[in-house]
Amino acid sequence: MIRYLKKASSSLVGNILLSEVLFSIPLSVLGLILNSNQGTLSLVWGVWIISICAVGGVAMGVLLWFTIAKPLLDRQRGGKPRGRD
Numbered sequence: 001m002i003r004y005l006k007k008a009s010s011s012l013v014g015n016i017l018l019s020e021v022l023f024s025i026p027l028s029v030l031g032l033i034l035n036s037n038q039g040t041l042s043l044v045w046g047v048w049i050i051s052i053c054a055v056g057g058v059a060m061g062v063l064l065w066f067t068i069a070k071p072l073l074d075r076q077r078g079g080k081p082r083g084r085d
Contacts, residue, residue: 009069016061024057 008014031049035041 010073012062012065015065015069016058019061019064020054020057023060024053027056028053 005018008018028050031053032041032046035045035049
């Protein structure tokens with residue numbers, strides 16, 4: 001499993017997929033269950049919840065890539081961090 005996490009965290013696409021699996025899917029399921037229990041879940045509302053969670057997962061993956069993963073990979077490879085002269 002560690003091998004898959006290393007591979008996923010080494011690229012932007014991998015980070016997006018990892019955040020979709022670890023963030024968006026559980027959040028979507030939680031939102032659907034909570035709305036179903038309250039009796040407010042409709043088809044349109046369910047599609048809205050899933051789409052918002054998917055967009056949030058992509059945004060989280062991009063944010064994690066540019067703020068955490070890429071700078072750490074650059075530092076590990078001996079490269080110069082961006083933004084510093």
